[in-house]
Amino acid sequence: MSTQPENMRDVFTSETARLLDHEPRLAVVLAAISAGAPAFRKAAADHPDRVINLGIREQLMIGVAGGLALTGMRPIAHSYAPFLVERAFEQIKLDFGHQGASGVLVSVGASYDWAEGGYTHFSPRDVALFDTIPDWRVVIPGHPDEVAEGLRDAVASDDSHYIRLSLRTNATPHDTRGRLVPMRHGSEATVVAVGPMLDPVLAATADLDVTVAYTNTPRPFDSSGLLSLLDRQPQDNVIMVEPYLAGTSTWLVSDALSDRSHRLKSLGVGREDLHAFGTADDHDRWHGLDPAGLRTAITDFLRP
Secondary structure, eight states: OOOOOOOHHHHHHHHHHHHHHHOTTEEEEESSTTTTSHHHHHHHHHOTTTEEEOOSOHHHHHHHHHHHHHTTOEEEEEEEHIIIIITTHHHIIIIIIITTOOOEEEEESTTTTTGGGOGGGOOTTHHHHHTTSTTEEEEOOSSGGGHHHHHHHHHHOSSEEEEEOOSOOOSSOOOOTTSOEEEEOOSSOEEEEEGGGHHHHHHHTTTSSOEEEEESOOBSOOHHHHHHHHTTSSSOEEEEEEEEETTTTHHHHHHHTTTSOOEEEEEEEOSSOOOOOSOHHHHHHHTTOSHHHHHHHHHHHHOO
């Protein structure tokens, strides 16, 4: 009898529950979302003082997590991306950034995973918001098997981490250790695929003479790795493909290449409010993030 493979949220809840058993400083702060997950229900029974469900109060969730961090605890706060980041951004800015506290924020929903939920559940701007606060590390797993290691590293760290989970997934996991990892080498451009964009990029560029590099840790961005890949090419042509707002990493790539003549194309979720919902696959197509749309954008960029 076959079993349904774990998705990223399943891995996150089960690994967090396991870590609670071994990390006495760890606490989980929830705002109703995922509180009913079996792993979290058991963890709440086993550690009632360190699994805190505040109900639908996302700003309070971040405030409580920041307060726990100031006492020496290592908090994980978790919700849908628009509730965790956009709704509670003032608290992230003040209770973590301004106070010099650190913790782990873990979201689900990505840019539009649950498109049926409407615009309230969309969050393509989340990573761009974290770029306005210094020193946040951002992890974008591309496969469920990449989640546990990223979570363990975040819990063991003293830095603040944002881990963005998605229902979108590549076929296989890849070990990046925070670096840009080449999947394929070519000469016309380097295409950087972030998290679950890798498989669509590989499909879109299957017969193109381009390097495809993968990262699930876009912050800090591996500038030295990008430069090493470009040194193999006659021209510094870069295409960034990200599963959130188009252009989010433009400033980092431009900074890395500030002393080199280069061309840069940024692909991601468009800025226009489409006033349309459908499915996540529909949104990929509408934003040109399906293989066909990526193929068109990449070949147009490379065309002389």
